[in-house]
Amino acid sequence: MNKITFKEVGKFEETRFEKIHNEVFEDAAHASKLVAHEIADLIKQKQGMGEQCVLGLATGSSPIKVYEELVNMHKEGLLSFRNVVTFNLDEYYPMQPENRQSYYHFMHQHLFDHVDINPENINIPDGEVPVEELHQYCIDYEMKIKHCGGLDLQLLGIGRTGHIGFNEPGSHYNSGTRIITLDHITRVDAASDFNGIENVPKKAITMGISTIMKAKRIIMLAWGHKKSDIIKETIEGEITSEVPATYLQRHKNTVVILDNEAASELTRIKTPWLVGQCVWTEELKRKAITWLSQEVNKPLLKLTDKDYNDHGMSGLLALEGSAYDLNIKMFNVLQHTITGWPGGKPNADDSKRPERANPAQKxxxxxxxxxxxxxxxxxxxxxxxxxxxxxxxxxxxxxxxxxVTDEEALKFAEVAKEMISGNEEAFHQVVTSIRNKRLKDTDSPQVRKIKxxxxxxxxxxxxxxxxxxxxxxxxxxxxxxxxxxxxxxxxxxxxxxxxxxxxxxxxxxxxxxxxxxxxxxxxxxxxxxxxxxxxxxxxxxxxxxxxxxxxxxxxxxxxxxxxxxxxxxxxxxxxxxxxxxxxxxxxxxxxxxxxxxxxxxxxxxxxxxxxxxxxxxxxxxxxxxxxxxxxxxxxx
Known part of the structure; x- marks a missing residue:
């Protein structure tokens, strides 16, 4: 497999709205495997030429399945990482590498501990660099990438702010590796990993936009509905520092890999009738007519032929005959979804109801x-x-x-300790465990049981x-x-x-x-x-x-x-x-x-x-x- 694979199996069609090549897949796991195979092909190609393969790697949930597939290929004897040099995009600051929230820990957990990469070839920003040494450290990180010949391939995720790496809104196109203050939204999104936003670091070390843009090939991954709005801005919007991912529109070898949910706000998917001719399935008719009702702020039965024609739906109108016919049909479809009997209404005509009448008691x-x-x-x-x-x-x-918060569990444990005699030691252990818990600690089985x-x-x-x-x-x-x-x-x-x-x-x-x-x-x-x-x-x-x-x-x-x-x-x-x-x-x-x-x-x-x-x-x-x-x- 290689880069052509995406074009062969994806669903991308050029439209006047989209400024970055993208591919949409039904299943994120399948798409991740294709990405992993492109990376593997590049590694093997470089091996055949006797060269190092320099990879820029991302963390977060998006690339996990890619790393799983790379590990599987290695375990099956199909892939070696002996010629691979990696540079990670970013790391929280300050952050100890052994902390389970660190990207150092993430990369070793998901990839490095399971393949034959030379530890000296692994480069992850150091979250423990003294503040006074940070500036020179970032310069050295840049120089090391250049010394290796630059990034052959950069893997990216995207944050809801549009950040790539930790290049938050306002990041300059020419920015290099540096310390940056994290956006509040970014910290909110990371809060679950840190058991609360108050524990999320406020700063991070990140590769810059300029560093990323110099990569010979860029693959950005995005999964899930909550990425859909920022994906639309990235692919269809104007280039702006307020959405740093839009800078990728200037890169000549970038592909964005999406699942259906992440792609759901793209014009060609949300409103394909605005892009070109459509095959008007019943599902698409329903989607288009309910959209039109909301777009022109009219009830279904008040939509006119002009409303349909003015909003890219003249083909549907020609197919069905008139707005009146379309409106009545769609009104009835929605009317028939409404029921006060979710288990079905006994002894009733269920031909126009969403659930069966029988059996009466389900x-x-x-x-x-x-x-x-x-x-x-x-x-x-x-x-x-x-x-x-x-x-x-x-x-x-x-x-x-x-x-369940530690405070909530402690409250219940202390109540139980006061009420139950004869087993105070067990509750004492629970109370002590919660009170002495550090951020990087996992709850004990007893604490998990109480929660x-x-x-x-x-x-x-x-x-x-x-x-x-x-x-x-x-x-x-x-x-x-x-x-x-x-x-x-x-x-x-x-x-x-x-x-x-x-x-x-x-x-x-x-x-x-x-x-x-x-x-x-x-x-x-x-x-x-x-x-x-x-x-x-x-x-x-x-x-x-x-x-x-x-x-x-x-x-x-x-x-x-x-x-x-x-x-x-x-x-x-x-x-x-x-x-x-x-x-x-x-x-x-x-x-x-x-x-x-x-x-x-x-x-x-x-x-x-x-x-x-x-x-x-x-x-x-x-x-x-x-x-x-x-x-x-x-x-x-």
Missing amino acids: RVIIFSPHPDDDVISMGGTFSRLVDQGHEVHVAYQTSGNIA GLIRRMESYGATRYIGLKDCNVRFLDLPFYETGKIKKKPVGKKDVQVVIDLIREIQPHQIYAAGDLADPHGTHKLCLDVVMEAIVQLKKESFMDDCWVWLYRGAWHEWDISEIDMAVPLSPDEVNRKTNAILFHQSQKDKVMFQGEDSREFWVRAQERNRATARLYDAMGLADYEAIEAFKRYYF
Whole structure:
């Protein structure tokens, strides 16, 4: 494989909007393998010429799968790193290399400890350089890159500020390696790795824009919805120091590798009718007409032929005949997504409803990645299913222990220590462990157990409030999660088997799972992968013929209205009931450890998101509800 591979298997088409070559892939893992193979081909080519291969390397979540594939190739005897020299982009300052948050630790954990690279060929900015020596150190780092002949290939990620390396907004095109003050947004995004923003260093050493731009080849990676806005600015916007990644528009050998979520705001993907002729599938019609309604701020039934023609949709109009026909059809499609009976309405015509009428009482499994996602994301629907007599089971996939603060755990441990006699020593050890914990330390098993129990008891409080029996609440504690660290183990057969066993036991008519891939620590994605793999392995069993899968989204992002297959309206009382259920999760209130870029508390996010969905339906001319929870059906 080589650089041509991307052109062959990707989906890139030149448009007048895009200024950097980019490729979009369904799966980030597959794209990462292609990148790894390009890097491997370059290493081998240099080996054949008897030359060193000089790589600029990035850290963060984006390149992890690339490094995994490079390690796999090495272990299989297909790749040697003996001729490789590496220069990392950046490092926090100050930072000790043995600290698990350091990029030194990251690179050794994910790549260097597993391949045959000469340790003398590894170059990572030193986070312990004395302040008075920093200026000369940065000059020397630049000179060492030049002495090696420059970077043959630079691997990049991108931050939400548009930074590449740690070149934050305002970085000059001619900037070299230097010390820099980190943007607040960058520190917020790193907060989960440091157990709070207060522990994130405020400075870093970074290669400069000029250094990066001198690389012979640049590959930038971006995965996930939260990168979509900055990717659009980078690829389609004007070159500006406020978005340093836009400087890549001046580089003649750059490719940006994206998954569908990261590419979702690009014009050719979000609104392809503005780019050129379209094949008007039913899905694309729905996307285009709901977009048009929002763009011109008109209800669906008031859209005119002129609205369609003025917004690049004349081809659709010619295909369908008139705006009137299109409007009525789309109005009916959205109308039929709305139901107050998420489990199906008994003894009713279900031909225009999102769920089946029969069986009247369904067996339901709600998979919740963390012990509060069920009520945050679908608390109203959850309550409605219970009230309408369905057999509802909730399965909490992980303990959620890392999201409990040390202060919260200490409070509970001290209460337990005071109340329970005869076992004071065990609680004394827990209290001592928390009080003496350093930033780089991992919680002990006893501390993780207490934190997990806090989440568990909060979950019982919420489900009891909704009316669910304790026996219908399952805590799966999937093994991949139980590391005590932000970084999880890879999903394995044991994780999948736990979910298979539960589905086989319940034989559900409905499965609800978290389809939100934007959560800042990636657990939702891994939990969804487990459920999907379980479904793949079970789908040939007869009971699965009657099982429908509904995906909800979590606290970070909602389905686009064109994607919604079931919309469950909530009354004001139901919104309050949902909020009260969320508030049982007191350890997640006031101090949210992993809130991502959104500083609002979860109950506030849920209320505002559900009300925004209701307003959107209302603006399109449908019924005006207090709030709406949205679901997308997954077909297997």
